[in-house]
Amino acid sequence: MHVEWKLFADLAEHADDRTVAVEVASGATVGEALEELLSDRPALADRVRTDGGLAGDVSVLKNGADLGGDLDDELESGDELALLPPVSGG
Numbered sequence: 001m002h003v004e005w006k007l008f009a010d011l012a013e014h015a016d017d018r019t020v021a022v023e024v025a026s027g028a029t030v031g032e033a034l035e036e037l038l039s040d041r042p043a044l045a046d047r048v049r050t051d052g053g054l055a056g057d058v059s060v061l062k063n064g065a066d067l068g069g070d071l072d073d074e075l076e077s078g079d080e081l082a083l084l085p086p087v088s089g090g
Contacts, residue, residue, distance in 0.1 A: 001023065001024055001025065001026050001028065001075065001077055002021060002022075002023060002077075003021070003022055003023075003024055003028075003033050003075055003079060003081060004019060004020070004021050004022075004080055004081070005019065005020045005021075005022065005033070005037050005081045005082065005083065006018065006019055006080065006081070006082040006083075007019070007020065007044075007082070007083050008082065008083065008084050008085065009084075009085045010047070010085055011044065011047065011048070011058070011083045011084070011085055014041070014043040014044040014046075014047045015037075015041050015043075015044040016041075020037055020041075022036040022037050023036070024036055024075065027074060027075075028074070028075050029071060029072050029073060029074055029075065030060060030062055030067060030070075030071045030072070030073045030075060030081060031071030031072060033075060033081060034048075034054075034060065034071060034081075048083065053069075054069055054071070057085060057086045058083060058084070058085060059083070059084040059085075060081065060082070060083060061081065061082040061083075061084065062075075062079055062080070062081055063079055063080055064080075064082075
């Protein structure tokens with residue numbers, strides 16, 4: 001199944017692209033799609049992962065909804081995933 005990741009700010013820089021398509025098995029989870037994304041992007045993996053899993057300052061969104069760190073959500077065809085760093089403004 002084809003899943004597309006959108007990457008923002010420094011995360012796109014670490015991946016050398018703003019949009020990355022990955023292939024996952026039918027019924028795969030967001031976590032499995034994340035592992036596929038990170039598998040050949042070591043700079044992005046270093047930025048996104050910590051010893052305990054996902055870095056606390058990185059948000060994972062599925063179809064625009066923040067998953068709150070729950071990467072066990074099952075994917076469906078056409079789902080759009082995004083990685084966001086912290087956002088600040090004034």
